[in-house]
Amino acid sequence: MPEELRDTKTMRQTKTPIEQYEKTGEALFRSIYGQTADSVQNLLDTAYPDMGWFSNTIGYGLTYGFTDILSPLETSYTLVAALIASDSPRQIQWHLDGARRRGATFEEVQAVRAMSMEVATLSGITWRDGVPQVKDTVI
Numbered sequence: 001m002p003e004e005l006r007d008t009k010t011m012r013q014t015k016t017p018i019e020q021y022e023k024t025g026e027a028l029f030r031s032i033y034g035q036t037a038d039s040v041q042n043l044l045d046t047a048y049p050d051m052g053w054f055s056n057t058i059g060y061g062l063t064y065g066f067t068d069i070l071s072p073l074e075t076s077y078t079l080v081a082a083l084i085a086s087d088s089p090r091q092i093q094w095h096l097d098g099a100r101r102r103g104a105t106f107e108e109v110q111a112v113r114a115m116s117m118e119v120a121t122l123s124g125i126t127w128r129d130g131v132p133q134v135k136d137t138v139i
Contacts, residue, residue, distance in 0.1 A: 011066070011068060021057050025060035031102060032060075040094065076102050077099060080096060085116070089129060089130075089132055092132050096132060101138055
């Protein structure tokens with residue numbers, strides 16, 4: 001990596017208490033999942049309680065909740081692209097809907113989906129059951 005592109009310090013606040021990341025993560029999780037947040041959280045907690053905690057606190061609180069570089073909506077688009085490339089249909093649908101809940105238009109999310117599929121296809125990705133569609137409305 002070129003030296004001028006290397007970070008020279010930690011971007012996140014290293015003194016932030018973990019409880020703050022829990023609060024930030026829960027708020028972000030709820031903004032993405034909307035009315036389905038409780039059922040999705042229950043799914044994570046039932047599969048493995050640490051997964052639910054890790055998802056909210058580390059995933060959503062510490063990682064996705066860091067918005068000093070990407071906006072929350074840009075982060076949603078990045079998640080959609082990564083999930084499309086990994087053939088994770090349930091998670092793709094959750095995050096397509098989440099992008100809509102966070103203010104993206106139908107057309108914007110449709111464009112992110114199409115570009116992500118094109119890049120994934122050119123990279124040799126195939127999908128077992130296709131890629132979920134963007135919904136007209138989300139709850």
